Amino acid sequence: MKKYYIFTYGCQMNVHETEKLAGILEDRGYTPANTPDEADVIVFNTCCIRESAEQKIMGNIGGVKPLKKAKKDLIVAVCGCMAQQNDMASLLKKKFPFINIVFGANNIEFFGEYLDTFNEQKKFLNMVEKDKDYIENIAGVSCVRDNSLYAYVNIMYGCNNFCTYCIVPYVRGREKSRSPESIYAEVKSLIKLGYKVITLLGQNVNSYGLDGNTDGVNFAKLLDTIAHFDGDFELRFMTSHPKDLSAEVIDVMASNPKISKTLHLPVQAGSNKVLKAMNRSYTRESYLDLITRIREKMPEITLSTDIIVGFPGESDLDYQETVDLVKQVRYHNAYIFMYSKRKGTIAEKMENQVPLATKRARIHELLDIQHHISEELFHEMVGKTICVLVDSELSSEYSAKAQCGKVVKINKTQPLCVGEFYNVKIIDYKKGNLIGTITNE
Numbered sequence: 200m201k202k203y204y205i206f207t208y209g210c211q212m213n214v215h216e217t218e219k220l221a222g223i224l225e226d227r228g229y230t231p232a233n234t235p236d237e238a239d240v241i242v243f244n245t246c247c248i249r250e251s252a253e254q255k256i257m258g259n260i261g262g263v264k265p266l267k268k269a270k271k272d273l274i275v276a277v278c279g280c281m282a283q284q285n286d287m288a289s290l291l292k293k294k295f296p297f298i299n300i301v302f303g304a305n306n307i308e309f310f311g312e313y314l315d316t317f318n319e320q321k322k323f324l325n326m327v328e329k330d331k332d333y334i335e336n337i338a339g340v341s342c343v344r345d346n347s348l349y350a351y352v353n354i355m356y357g358c359n360n361f362c363t364y365c366i367v368p369y370v371r372g373r374e375k376s377r378s379p380e381s382i383y384a385e386v387k388s389l390i391k392l393g394y395k396v397i398t399l400l401g402q403n404v405n406s407y408g409l410d411g412n413t414d415g416v417n418f419a420k421l422l423d424t425i426a427h428f429d430g431d432f433e434l435r436f437m438t439s440h441p442k443d444l445s446a447e448v449i450d451v452m453a454s455n456p457k458i459s460k461t462l463h464l465p466v467q468a469g470s471n472k473v474l475k476a477m478n479r480s481y482t483r484e485s486y487l488d489l490i491t492r493i494r495e496k497m498p499e500i501t502l503s504t505d506i507i508v509g510f511p512g513e514s515d516l517d518y519q520e521t522v523d524l525v526k527q528v529r530y531h532n533a534y535i536f537m538y539s540k541r542k543g544t545i546a547e548k549m550e551n552q553v554p555l556a557t558k559r560a561r562i563h564e565l566l567d568i569q570h571h572i573s574e575e576l577f578h579e580m581v582g583k584t585i586c587v588l589v590d591s592e593l594s595s596e597y598s599a600k601a602q603c604g605k606v607v608k609i610n611k612t613q614p615l616c617v618g619e620f621y622n623v624k625i626i627d628y629k630k631g632n633l634i635g636t637i638t639n640e
């Protein structure tokens with residue numbers, strides 16, 4: 200029995216595409232390997248959002264060399280966003296001559312054919328297509344999901360926003376919405392199979408349907424329809440671009456109990472000057488106003504965000520505005536990154552690049568500030584009753600997840616079913632975990 204091992208980097212989109220790669224491999228009779236050295240096929244599903252991601256991946260590809268030496272027939276494939284970049288396939292081949300197949304982020308669906316061709320010809324395959332704008336047929340590809348309770352469902356591919364720092368629109372191509380019927384069918388089958396948390400995925404889910412491919416179904420309508428499906432499940436989505444999170448979507452969220460009251464709303468920066476240079480199309484004021492409107496409709500909402508520090512031209516004052524915004528909004532969680540220059544983006548050529556030492560100082564300070572806010576907010580949850588999904592049973596306790604993704608530990612005072620939702624009263628917050636007890640409140 201031949202075995203496969205997949206290294207996955209980057210966002211949820213890639214995590215889900217790895218499930219498709221696994222589906223393609225299993226259709227061909229491969230089974231999962233526990234470690235790379237057991238594998239007959241190793242795939243690197245890559246990310247290039249920051250330089251640090253690329254460096255790590257390069258290091259890990261290099262690590263496969265001894266395996267290839269020990270097993271001559273081992274097939275090594277590299278795919279995904281990093282591979283999609285201009286000239287990357289030849290650069291990879293030069294650096295790692297043992298690589299057998301390279302294909303881009305928008306060619307995932309053809310992996311099986313590439314594998315067959317390689318097995319016939321035993322010749323290096325560079326299948327990256329520069330102008331391939333989006334994934335066409337991936338919805339129909341088999342999928343081996345990594346988890347039996349949480350499922351990702353793609354609703355759109357690509358991005359049209361061209362934030363000036365970001366490489367995604369260049370490697371993922373233009374926005375393309377999947378048909379509502381195909382999404383509905385997939386979600387219904389997942390609910391039937393017992394999946395409990397369905398997360399709709401897109402780089403900017405709010406622009407679902409704007410490309411005219413959905414017979415007039417916009418994101419609010421899509422959400423509302425799915426939230427009315429029968430069954431015991433929770434619906435989430437990511438990512439929402441603040442520039443077009445509509446009042447209609449907020450209303451749909453507020454009025455549907457099946458939609459998680461959690462929202463990832465990347466702000467990136469708190470200064471209007473920087474937001475403009477980033478091409479984010481909203482201001483600090485309009486973002487804060489949006490947060491106010493969301494909280495008016497859903498006071499219990501938990502918010503998270505992405506922030507970049509050290510964007511070109513970001514002064515101390517600009518950075519302070521980000522700090523102020525973080526303190527004002529009080530996110531439950533924030534993913535904070537140092538700006539990383541990406542080849543081919545507009546910001547790459549901007550003057551006033553911020554020195555690394557300044558970026559480091561800013562990220563450390565902001566991480567620290569955010570850590571304190573998160574800790575305060577989780578401590579404030581003590582005494583509250585929330586709905587959680589019990590997702591695993593350990594020897595001394597059950598582990599569950601709150602809607603915001605936070606782990607909740609529940610003492611084994613009574614038997615609970617893994618895969619069921621329970622109302623839990625939070626009684627403590629310790630070592631980064633909420634501690635809860637079952638309640639009928």
Ligand code: SAH
Pocket residue numbers: 248249364365366367401402403438439440465467505506507536537538539540541
């Ligand atoms: N489509 C999503 C996020 C995609 S990338 C959105 O628009 O929100 C995830 C995060 O990586 C971004 O939100 C941003 O904060 C960060 N990021 C993107 N490009 C970056 C770069 N060049 N340097 C540092 N962080 C970056």
Ligand code: SF4
Pocket residue numbers: 358359360361362365366367368402403440
């Ligand atoms: Fe990148 Fe902006 Fe598109 Fe998000 S919206 S993927 S940050 S270009």
Ligand code: F3S
Pocket residue numbers: 208209210211212213245246247248280281367370371
């Ligand atoms: Fe990375 Fe591509 Fe996602 S660059 S963050 S894997 S869309």
